[in-house]
Amino acid sequence: MLSGRTTLAKFLVEQLRGHTGQHDLVSLLNNVANAVKTISSMVSKGALDGNLGSLGTENAQGEIQKKLDVLTNEVMLGNCEWSGQLCGMASEEMATPYPIPQQYPQGEYLLVFDPLDGSSNIDINMSVGTIFSILRNATDAAPSEQSYLQAGAKQLAAGYALYGPATMLVLTLGQGTHCFTLNRESGHFVLTHPNLKMPAHTSEFAINTSNARFWEPPVARYVKECKEGASGPMGRDFNMRWIASMVAEVHRILMRGGIFMYPRGGKDAALPDRLRLLYEANPMAMLIEQAGGMATTGRQRILDIPPQQLHQRVPVILGSSNEVKRIIRYHTEHDNGIDRPFVSPLFQERSLFTQDC
Numbered sequence: 279m280l281s282g283r284t285t286l287a288k289f290l291v292e293q294l295r296g297h298t299g300q301h302d303l304v305s306l307l308n309n310v311a312n313a314v315k316t317i318s319s320m321v322s323k324g325a326l327d328g329n330l331g332s333l334g335t336e337n338a339q340g341e342i343q344k345k346l347d348v349l350t351n352e353v354m355l356g357n358c359e360w361s362g363q364l365c366g367m368a369s370e371e372m373a374t375p376y377p378i379p380q381q382y383p384q385g386e387y388l389l390v391f392d393p394l395d396g397s398s399n400i401d402i403n404m405s406v407g408t409i410f411s412i413l414r415n416a417t418d419a420a421p422s423e424q425s426y427l428q429a430g431a432k433q434l435a436a437g438y439a440l441y442g443p444a445t446m447l448v449l450t451l452g453q454g455t456h457c458f459t460l461n462r463e464s465g466h467f468v469l470t471h472p473n474l475k476m477p478a479h480t481s482e483f484a485i486n487t488s489n490a491r492f493w494e495p496p497v498a499r500y501v502k503e504c505k506e507g508a509s510g511p512m513g514r515d516f517n518m519r520w521i522a523s524m525v526a527e528v529h530r531i532l533m534r535g536g537i538f539m540y541p542r543g544g545k546d547a548a549l550p551d552r553l554r555l556l557y558e559a560n561p562m563a564m565l566i567e568q569a570g571g572m573a574t575t576g577r578q579r580i581l582d583i584p585p586q587q588l589h590q591r592v593p594v595i596l597g598s599s600n601e602v603k604r605i606i607r608y609h610t611e612h613d614n615g616i617d618r619p620f621v622s623p624l625f626q627e628r629s630l631f632t633q634d635c
């Protein structure tokens with residue numbers, strides 16, 4: 279019994295009424311939602327289906343694939359390839375784009391996704407998610423890899439599913455960010471958090487501090503000040519969270535504010551950035567902006583980045599707007615050379631203050 283509540287199917291028809299290509303986008307998003315329901319069921323079985331653990335293969339970025347990375351990728355392909363809205367798909371788990379098989383009608387949209395983000399958490403029964411983004415193929419020709427290299431500002435829709443205690447689908451079509459909860463009895467996604475608006479102000483930050491020695495000075499400065507709390511320049515105490523699952527992290531921030539950072543500076547010098555632009559940073563940036571937040575590399579709005587490669591990685595700083603603005607300012611000050619720590623000339627030479635005289 280839905281008690282008059284809005285289902286995803288009804289919401290999509292109402293949001294897209296009168297838009298060009300309305301029926302195709304509604305059908306495509308319903309297919310994505312069906313894939314999400316299947317993935318939700320798969321991950322909820324835990325070890326019962328024998329699907330946990332590594333597969334022993336590597337994905338396009340050289341990361342060891344979990345069995346569920348590959349299985350969930352197949353679920354997304356299988357649910358979305360047949361119904362005529364898409365002309366191609368690309369995912370974290372495939373080195374090159376997937377053309378829609380010839381036996382199916384070809385559409386005008388491109389679907390880009392990470393089928394199981396945070397999958398290193400799956401074996402310990404922590405929250406994971408699926409992230410997706412929909413683009414329009416700019417020409418009538420069959421899409422090439424180049425067709426996917428569109429700035430995030432061109433996304434027609436973006437969203438994620440969070441597989442936590444409840445399965446939630448968070449979606450934007452460019453008119454706000456809306457959150458649906460899966461009713462497992464009826465099988466419907468029900469609109470539970472319409473038009474999310476995140477607070478501009480926050481006292482909660484999320485970053486993997488084990489990478490601190492690799493951070494650029496503006497990020498190190500910000501985190502140092504958060505840790506100084508009420509006794510530092512922030513003038514208030516901060517709290518820290520790190521789940522190592524971007525979907526869960528972004529969901530917390532959408533719900534109660536906060537800031538998430540995966541900035542430049544990884545343990546691997548050859549891969550200084552961690553998160554992927556097309557299927558992690560761009561969809562999350564659109565959702566955050568549509569809820570009143572901001573998303574940046576520190577020096578550039580995420581949604582304005584012209585992609586150069588399908589699996590391109592970028593620094594990501596997103597969340598409550600006041601804090602994101604502060605970090606952008608720290609980057610600007612650093613780049614202009616005006617945030618250098620003050621060093622007293624008294625300490626430069628042998629002096630009264632040195633211990634070795």
Ligand code: AFP
Binds near residue numbers: 396525
């Ligand atoms: P996996 O999908 O390989 O688990 O990576 C998850 C992720 O891309 C993102 O969801 C997390 O924010 C981030 O990596 C966690 O990175 P750390 O392992 O450095 O904490």
